[in-house]
Amino acid sequence: MKKREISAGAEKVENIARRGSLQGDAANNGASGAEREREAAERRVQAALDKEREKKEKAERKECRRRERAEGKESKNRTPGFGGWLAAVVSLSVAVLALGAIVTVGYFDLADSKTSLTESYRVAVYEFSENVESMSTGLSKARIADGAEMQRLLTGVLVHSELAERCLGQLPCDGQDAAALTQFFNRCSAYSRSLLAKLAAGGELTSQEERAVAYMYETCERIRGNTPALIESAQMSFVDELFAANGSFGKGMEKLGESVGELPADVAPLFGAQAPAAAADGRDIGEKEALAAAEKYFSEYKPENMRIAGRTEGAMPCYVAEFSRGGVQCCAHVRAADGALAYFESDAPGKAENYTREDCSRIARRFLEQCGYEGLKCAFVSESGAEVCAEFAAEQGGVVLYADRILVKVCKEKGEVTGLEAMPYLKNHKVREIGAARLSAETVERNAAARMDEVFFVRPALLPQNGGELLCWEVRGTYGGAKYIAFVDASTGAEAEVYVVVGTGRGEKIV
Numbered sequence: 001m002k003k004r005e006i007s008a009g010a011e012k013v014e015n016i017a018r019r020g021s022l023q024g025d026a027a028n029n030g031a032s033g034a035e036r037e038r039e040a041a042e043r044r045v046q047a048a049l050d051k052e053r054e055k056k057e058k059a060e061r062k063e064c065r066r067r068e069r070a071e072g073k074e075s076k077n078r079t080p081g082f083g084g085w086l087a088a089v090v091s092l093s094v095a096v097l098a099l100g101a102i103v104t105v106g107y108f109d110l111a112d113s114k115t116s117l118t119e120s121y122r123v124a125v126y127e128f129s130e131n132v133e134s135m136s137t138g139l140s141k142a143r144i145a146d147g148a149e150m151q152r153l154l155t156g157v158l159v160h161s162e163l164a165e166r167c168l169g170q171l172p173c174d175g176q177d178a179a180a181l182t183q184f185f186n187r188c189s190a191y192s193r194s195l196l197a198k199l200a201a202g203g204e205l206t207s208q209e210e211r212a213v214a215y216m217y218e219t220c221e222r223i224r225g226n227t228p229a230l231i232e233s234a235q236m237s238f239v240d241e242l243f244a245a246n247g248s249f250g251k252g253m254e255k256l257g258e259s260v261g262e263l264p265a266d267v268a269p270l271f272g273a274q275a276p277a278a279a280a281d282g283r284d285i286g287e288k289e290a291l292a293a294a295e296k297y298f299s300e301y302k303p304e305n306m307r308i309a310g311r312t313e314g315a316m317p318c319y320v321a322e323f324s325r326g327g328v329q330c331c332a333h334v335r336a337a338d339g340a341l342a343y344f345e346s347d348a349p350g351k352a353e354n355y356t357r358e359d360c361s362r363i364a365r366r367f368l369e370q371c372g373y374e375g376l377k378c379a380f381v382s383e384s385g386a387e388v389c390a391e392f393a394a395e396q397g398g399v400v401l402y403a404d405r406i407l408v409k410v411c412k413e414k415g416e417v418t419g420l421e422a423m424p425y426l427k428n429h430k431v432r433e434i435g436a437a438r439l440s441a442e443t444v445e446r447n448a449a450a451r452m453d454e455v456f457f458v459r460p461a462l463l464p465q466n467g468g469e470l471l472c473w474e475v476r477g478t479y480g481g482a483k484y485i486a487f488v489d490a491s492t493g494a495e496a497e498v499y500v501v502v503g504t505g506r507g508e509k510i511v
Contacts, residue, residue: 121171125234128167129227131160135188136224139217143210151199154192157216161188171253178253179333179343180260180312181223183423187263187271188216197497198466208467212267222259230256262314269467284336290319293339294332297371301325301416311336316426318342335426341371344420350386350413357381360388360410367417368392373406373425380485380510386412394429400461403428403469434462437471437490444473444488452477452484463487463496472496485510 135157142153165185168178191212195205205213230252263271285293287308295306306323309331318333333343355363361381368376376392377400383389387409394404409419437460445458455477462469472487483501488494499510 122234124167124171125231128164128171129224129231131164131167132220132224132227134160135164136217136220139213139220142213143217146204150205151196154196154199158189158192158196161185161192165189178257179331179345180257184219184223184260188220191216191271194464194466201494208267209270211264212270215264215267219260222261223256226252226255226259268315283338284317285319285339287319290334290336290339291321293334293341294319294321294323297332297341298323298330301330303330316342316423340422340426341420342422342426344417346418350411350418352413353386355410355412355415357383357388359415360412361390363410363415364388364390364392364408364417367420368406368408371420373422376406379405382510387418388412394425396432396462397434398460399434399471400459400474401429401432402461403464432462432469434471437473439473439488439490439493441473444475444493447493448475448477448486448488452479454478460490461487465496470496 138153138156138160142150142157145153162185165182168181168185171178195209195213198205230249233249233252291306291308295303298306301323303323303325306321308319309322310320312318312320312333317336319336321332321334323330323332328347330346331344332341334340335342361378365376365378368374373392375395377395378390379393379400379402380391381388382391390408390410392406392408394401404425406425407419407421408417410416411418441458441460445455448455448458452475455475457476459474461472461474463472464470470487471490473490475484475486475488477484485499485501487496487498489496501510
């Protein structure tokens with residue numbers, strides 16, 4: 001995407017007076033709370049600058065190696081003389097001059113880095129806004145469309161929802177602000193894919209499914225209505241202010257998160273929100289017990305300044321625990337009903353790959369067991385650079401329950417969990433009444449072997465489908481050099497879902 005000119009924003013930035021100390025929250029001991037927020041913002045800025053500086057240094061080293069190779073080729077054709085001696089003298093002189101100016105240059109390099117970082121965040125905000133705008137337009141038309149036009153519109157919604165979610169990961173916001181938005185965009189992506197599969201098979205949308213499309217549009221429209229204020233704050237703020245917890249950008253992100261609202265009960269089952277196994281019955285553990293639960297989950301992290309920063313409402317109220325470790329900000333959501341860990345996000349990107357994919361899978365399972373999640377099956381493991389994402393699902397009588405899933409992110413550099421999403425598991429987990437499959441595993445495997453180059457395995461699975469669950473045979477194998485995951489209706493043999501495992505150069509993902 002072409003980068004915008006933002007000179008007007010730069011002029012506004014120059015006119016902004018630098019902010020003083022943040023006013024403390026009386027509940028957090030006034031000035032000490034403000035000091036913590038200021039220090040946290042500075043640490044986040046420094047971490048982002050270090051990352052940007054590393055990228056530039058890597059590019060410079062690459063360019064230096066390229067020049068050395070080119071000079072090496074030219075030197076073979078040169079005749080001996082004064083050239084080498086003269087070049088050495090000139091190089092030494094340049095080095096001395098550079099050393100003498102290092103303090104001044106260092107200052108301008110830091111300023112340039114901050115400017116570059118600010119610009120990259122602004123571009124991410126613009127792209128986020130454009131994707132939300134495209135989603136809103138597509139969903140508006142989808143409310144009255146059908147047939148091929150509906151499939152075209154839903155395909156656009158699927159693409160833009162995934163792009164919007166990706167843009168969120170590039171913005172300077174913590175897990176609490178982004179959690180509701182991320183969940184909404186993932187919800188739109190998954191449900192659009194489900195509707196596309198139904199339409200491709202010749203099905204039609206029910207009135208309930210049409211209401212679900214209307215819900216996605218109304219929510220997306222509320223988010224779109226709040227993006228202009230976010231854009232304005234990004235244009236008028238420098239990187240230090242973008243990271244400030246109480247700054248205009250932070251408040252804009254909070255407003256965006258509030259736009260999501262609550263999932264309507266009449267369409268909740270269509271998005272995989274089954275009736276929970278145990279109702280909360282209004283029980284609330286309170287802040288003190290929620291903090292104790294968070295301290296237990298992250299005891300090995302040696303958390304600093306852990307506190308309960310607030311509470312989320314909706315279908316699953318949670319207490320929000322925030323803490324830092326080594327300058328890295330962390331956010332965790334603890335369910336108010338029983339203290340279960342529902343969500344965790346840590347802004348700690350890795351660089352080196354010291355741990356293998358298998359190591360990270362074991363680390364993820366161990367962390368889940370420490371948090372009280374036991375008896376889960378690792379359904380899929382994907383990689384992206386120095387990060388591994390492991391998807392776990394509950395199992396009942398050998399049947400994998402895909403609605404009851406938990407996603408865990410693990411850093412391959414440090415070998416520790418940096419993210420967790422357990423909302424689907426907490427909402428859906430219960431004992432099911434699972435009927436018998438009409439088709440045998442042997443029949444399905446034989447049919448799959450006739451069409452695939454290799455069949456890895458066939459196993460029973462309960463798959464969320466159109467507001468309910470469908471008993472399927474999960475088939476994994478290869479064809480034409482590509483890996484596939486197919487779900488076959490255990491009663492009819494019809495394909496319910498088909499996914500491709502794509503190699504991205506930085507790992508694998510399912511599409």
